[in-house]
Amino acid sequence: MIYKVIAKPEFEKFIDALVKENLSFGPRQVDTDTKGQPIYQFKEVSSATDIAFDYTTTYSSAKHFLMPFRENLSHFSYTDGDWEQEITYEVKPIVLIGLRPCDISAINILDSVLLNGHFPSPYYLARRKNTFIIGMDHLPLPDCFCKSLNHHTVTSGFNLFCSDIGDSYYVSINSSKAYNYLKEFEVQDPTYDDDCKLIERRKLIKQSFKTDVEVTGLPSFLDIEFDSPIWTKWGDKCLNCGTCAMVCPTCYCYNMEDRPDVDLQGSSRQKQLYSCNLVDFAEVAGGHNFRPKNGDRLKYRYYHHYLGFAENANQPICVGCNRCGRACLADINPKDVINDLRMEKESCMICISESPDKT
Amino acid sequence: MQHLGFSHKKIKIGSFDFTCCEGCQLQLANHESTLPAFLDLLDIRNFREISSEKHDDYDIALVEGSITREDEIERLKTIRKNAKVLIAYGTCACFGGVNSLKNNFPIEETVREVYGNNSVDTLPVRRIGDVVKVDYSIPGCPVSKEEVERIIISVATGSMINLPKYPVCVECKQQLNTCLFDLGEICLGPITRAGCNAVCTTGKTVCLGCRGPADDINFESFLQLVADRQLSLDELDEKLGFYNCFEEFRHDKS
Amino acid sequence: MHFRVPGQDINREPFADNVPDFHYQSSLMQTDKGYKCRITNIVPLTEQEKLFQLRILDPDERNLFRFRPGQFLMLQVPGYGEVPISISSSTSNNEQVELCIRKAGHVTNVLFEAQKGAHVAIRGPFGSSFPMEEMMDRNVILVAGGLGIAPLRAPLFWINDHRDRYKDVHMLYGTKEPSQMLFTYQFEEWEKINHIDLHTIVEQGTPDWNGRTGMITKLFSEIDIDPENTHAIVCGPPVMFKFVCNYLDKQGIPMNRMFVSLERRMHCGMGKCCRCMVGSTFTCVDGPVFDYWSVMNLKEAI
Numbered sequence: 001m002i003y004k005v006i007a008k009p010e011f012e013k014f015i016d017a018l019v020k021e022n023l024s025f026g027p028r029q030v031d032t033d034t035k036g037q038p039i040y041q042f043k044e045v046s047s048a049t050d051i052a053f054d055y056t057t058t059y060s061s062a063k064h065f066l067m068p069f070r071e072n073l074s075h076f077s078y079t080d081g082d083w084e085q086e087i088t089y090e091v092k093p094i095v096l097i098g099l100r101p102c103d104i105s106a107i108n109i110l111d112s113v114l115l116n117g118h119f120p121s122p123y124y125l126a127r128r129k130n131t132f133i134i135g136m137d138h139l140p141l142p143d144c145f146c147k148s149l150n151h152h153t154v155t156s157g158f159n160l161f162c163s164d165i166g167d168s169y170y171v172s173i174n175s176s177k178a179y180n181y182l183k184e185f186e187v188q189d190p191t192y193d194d195d196c197k198l199i200e201r202r203k204l205i206k207q208s209f210k211t212d213v214e215v216t217g218l219p220s221f222l223d224i225e226f227d228s229p230i231w232t233k234w235g236d237k238c239l240n241c242g243t244c245a246m247v248c249p250t251c252y253c254y255n256m257e258d259r260p261d262v263d264l265q266g267s268s269r270q271k272q273l274y275s276c277n278l279v280d281f282a283e284v285a286g287g288h289n290f291r292p293k294n295g296d297r298l299k300y301r302y303y304h305h306y307l308g309f310a311e312n313a314n315q316p317i318c319v320g321c322n323r324c325g326r327a328c329l330a331d332i333n334p335k336d337v338i339n340d341l342r343m344e345k346e347s348c349m350i351c352i353s354e355s356p357d358k359t
Numbered sequence: 360m361q362h363l364g365f366s367h368k369k370i371k372i373g374s375f376d377f378t379c380c381e382g383c384q385l386q387l388a389n390h391e392s393t394l395p396a397f398l399d400l401l402d403i404r405n406f407r408e409i410s411s412e413k414h415d416d417y418d419i420a421l422v423e424g425s426i427t428r429e430d431e432i433e434r435l436k437t438i439r440k441n442a443k444v445l446i447a448y449g450t451c452a453c454f455g456g457v458n459s460l461k462n463n464f465p466i467e468e469t470v471r472e473v474y475g476n477n478s479v480d481t482l483p484v485r486r487i488g489d490v491v492k493v494d495y496s497i498p499g500c501p502v503s504k505e506e507v508e509r510i511i512i513s514v515a516t517g518s519m520i521n522l523p524k525y526p527v528c529v530e531c532k533q534q535l536n537t538c539l540f541d542l543g544e545i546c547l548g549p550i551t552r553a554g555c556n557a558v559c560t561t562g563k564t565v566c567l568g569c570r571g572p573a574d575d576i577n578f579e580s581f582l583q584l585v586a587d588r589q590l591s592l593d594e595l596d597e598k599l600g601f602y603n604c605f606e607e608f609r610h611d612k613s
Numbered sequence: 614m615h616f617r618v619p620g621q622d623i624n625r626e627p628f629a630d631n632v633p634d635f636h637y638q639s640s641l642m643q644t645d646k647g648y649k650c651r652i653t654n655i656v657p658l659t660e661q662e663k664l665f666q667l668r669i670l671d672p673d674e675r676n677l678f679r680f681r682p683g684q685f686l687m688l689q690v691p692g693y694g695e696v697p698i699s700i701s702s703s704t705s706n707n708e709q710v711e712l713c714i715r716k717a718g719h720v721t722n723v724l725f726e727a728q729k730g731a732h733v734a735i736r737g738p739f740g741s742s743f744p745m746e747e748m749m750d751r752n753v754i755l756v757a758g759g760l761g762i763a764p765l766r767a768p769l770f771w772i773n774d775h776r777d778r779y780k781d782v783h784m785l786y787g788t789k790e791p792s793q794m795l796f797t798y799q800f801e802e803w804e805k806i807n808h809i810d811l812h813t814i815v816e817q818g819t820p821d822w823n824g825r826t827g828m829i830t831k832l833f834s835e836i837d838i839d840p841e842n843t844h845a846i847v848c849g850p851p852v853m854f855k856f857v858c859n860y861l862d863k864q865g866i867p868m869n870r871m872f873v874s875l876e877r878r879m880h881c882g883m884g885k886c887c888r889c890m891v892g893s894t895f896t897c898v899d900g901p902v903f904d905y906w907s908v909m910n911l912k913e914a915i
Contacts, residue, residue, distance in 0.1 A: 033542065039541065060535050074645050076692065078361060081732075087646055091620075093619065114885065118884060118898060119884065177619075181616055237577075240526070242528060243538075246532030247532060253887035253888070254881075258693055259509070260512050263396035263399065264515070269695075275529065278525040282888070283878065290877070303892070303893055329540055330577075330584060364731040365727070516692060518723060
């Protein structure tokens with residue numbers, strides 16, 4: 001990786017040049033909530049001044065730029081008693097500005113799930129290859145817990161990553177494209193002082209986390225606690241609304257359907273991002289539902305996020321951004337659910353220790 | 360479908376309105392980009408918004424509006440007899456709709472309020488399904504043209520007719536909207552059936568549940584959410600009653 | 614123009630860093646493209662089930678399509694959708710694929726309306742298979758309940774193709790009613806030519822039914838099981854294979870020598886959509902064939 005330092009006004013000039021030439025998205029304030037806190041989303045930007053560089057976090061993640069909520073996978077054109085299936089993977093390049101380390105980690109996880117399995121997804125690959133990512137570090141919000149999952153820093157998956165060191169950004173350059181663009185601007189090699197500032201900055205970020213979710217041994221806890229009553233307890237709160245999965249940067253489960261064209265001369269095969277909390281997620285032909293209860297579905301989401309699945313080498317896919325927790329209307333968040341699970345387990349351990357000695 | 364070895368005929372369709380604003384039927388004439396192709400699927404036998412022809416042989420009857428008069432009952436029964444498939448069309452037909460607000464008052468009082476001393480033949484508002492058997496429902500105030508197209512095509516091609524089972528939140532989040540609860544409002548999105556593409560909440564207007572309850576909603580948790588946020592339960596009740604879609608849940612509660 | 618990010622067209626470049634493994638059958642970039650097939654024949658079996666014979670049109674694609682007993686494919690009906698169907702024909706039949714399909718959802722309903730000569734598409738094959746080589750030189754018990762006979766036909770045909778390599782082969786087949794019994798026209802051939810020891814039973818007989826009635830486990834009294842040297846393949850509804858496998862377990866057959874095929878609603882077949890997850894396992898990639906010990910370890914499998 002190549003490191004450079006760029007003064008903030010110069011950086012904005014660079015961003016402005018990039019944004020003016022490309023379809024770009026960055027954090028913008030869209031609303032203010034009842035507590036007076038700004039709400040941000042990744043929205044299209046047309047100049048550097050559109051971008052809220054000092055934003056906290058966005059309400060929704062950036063995953064839909066790589067995996068649209070609804071996407072045409074192929075089209076069938078009917079001809080006299082026959083059909084042809086057409087598939088192309090055509091995407092225009094986009095620039096994403098201001099992604100947080102957890103957001104970039106999430107994309108790295110999606111890469112491993114969607115590109116490294118038995119059946120890599122060309123649809124995802126086309127978008128991934130055509131996405132230019134500029135990351136920016138930030139001080140964690142009180143409920144961020146990415147540090148617990150080791151996603152508070154990121155070393156790959158971006159073209160450019162900026163650390164805020166006061167009047168300048170300390171930038172990590174991870175692609176030749178980014179390197180060439182930056183050549184046109186006034187950038188310096190980092191001095192000893194800059195390096196110190198970067199280390200200070202990283203230390204500050206690390207020390208600013210207020211929420212810690214203990215994930216050590218979590219896979220084994222989850223495996224043991226399959227029938228735990230806590231799933232019913234949290235399931236009873238769950239609204240089955242799918243909000244968590246929609247805002248999540250790594251939830252990728254989907255639904256497939258065929259949609260005929262109105263003139264009946266063809267049809268599209270569409271993919272729609274789905275959520276395992278939705279009532280018919282595990283329904284099969286004939287109507288049988290393998291997960292009829294809220295708790296079953298909620299549990300499944302936690303299993304996917306913290307136990308991981310084989311396609312992903314059994315790695316947890318949660319990055320600790322807590323978007324699901326913030327967005328959940330029923331106040332369900334990973335920290336509380338996992339703590340509850342641990343409490344349950346620990347009370348169990350007390351029972352064991354109190355039982356009479358078997359030897 | 361030619362490629363499967365069978366073809367389909369044009370659908371003989373009739374569209375009828377009862378007590379309503381006829382806004383849903385007008386939706387059928389919307390969505391200009393696909394309108395010619397859509398109309399091409401249909402053999403319109405009876406549809407006063409679109410055509411002056413009137414025939415009684417139709418496969419599908421779209422029925423809009425709720426039932427509020429004796430003579431409407433008879434007319435509806437005849438339509439049921441003529442139609443192979445009867446589709447309740449729009450929130451009034453499926454749930455009673457805004458009209459049902461009148462059921463909250465003594466019938467004499469409502470007549471006096473609107474018509475003074477003129478006598479008017481009127482009944483408490485009933486859904487289409489209260490009077491005749493309904494084969495399919497397309498809710499919405501108004502219905503979404505895209506959904507109507509999809510369902511009519513399903514009927515034409517013999518495919519499955521299904522409405523989304525999940526709530527509006529899914530579509531609302533897909534539009535990247537700010538949750539209206541975060542702006543201090545009561546929104547029925549979490550309990551209302553999706554399919555409208557969250558058109559109201561995208562326009563920063565709360566969902567009033569015109570599409571009725573989603574499958575397997577967690578109403579208790581929804582009440583809790585409104586209470587926890589110290590929002591008005593009376594306002595909630597008013598919203599739930601607006602389209603008459605959540606009666607089973609409102610009454611369970613009390 | 615100076616700062617325009619150049620577009621990258623993956624339609625014209627090698628796929629990803631590592632070449633996808635389509636079980637060496639499909640070429641690159643075809644993850645959602647199906648092999649176009651003609652429905653060459655439709656055999657009505659019962660009110661609810663029909664056997665569809667499909668022939669892949671393109672000769673190269675027909676050559677590429679090779680599968681193992683127990684694998685499934687995604688059947689695409691353009692305009693209606695896609696359904697996972699287990700392959701019910703012989704692995705040595707390279708000319709056509711047979712699918713035994715029950716009318717259960719909207720795609721299969723439409724398929725029942727389709728005529729001979731219609732064009733559909735298949736993707737696959739996907740998933741795990743029965744370890745037929747491992748069972749060689751041993752006895753095999755095939756147990757089918759209801760539509761479970763459909764996935765069971767592939768291993769049965771395999772055994773018939775390599776009959777000398779397998780010792781005693783028992784087949785137990787049960788349905789609810791006599792009218793639901795599938796492939797009865799093949800029973801004689803299986804018994805007389807392939808030397809399969811076939812036993813059938815129905816839960817509820819009809820006046821014209823002369824065979825046995827009762828639960829499928831009743832048939833075990835008619836066969837001798839040598840637990841040391843026997844493998845079992847069990848296909849049917851979860852309740853049924855649970856009973857059968859528990860019985861076989863008691864007879865002393867190790868759980869990892871009993872194989873079952875799980876059924877879930879796959880949407881992609883490629884381990885991506887997560888619709889067929891059982892516990893934390895993909896039915897479409899790690900399954901549908903599992904040994905019974907693995908099934909016991911899968912949460913929410915039965």
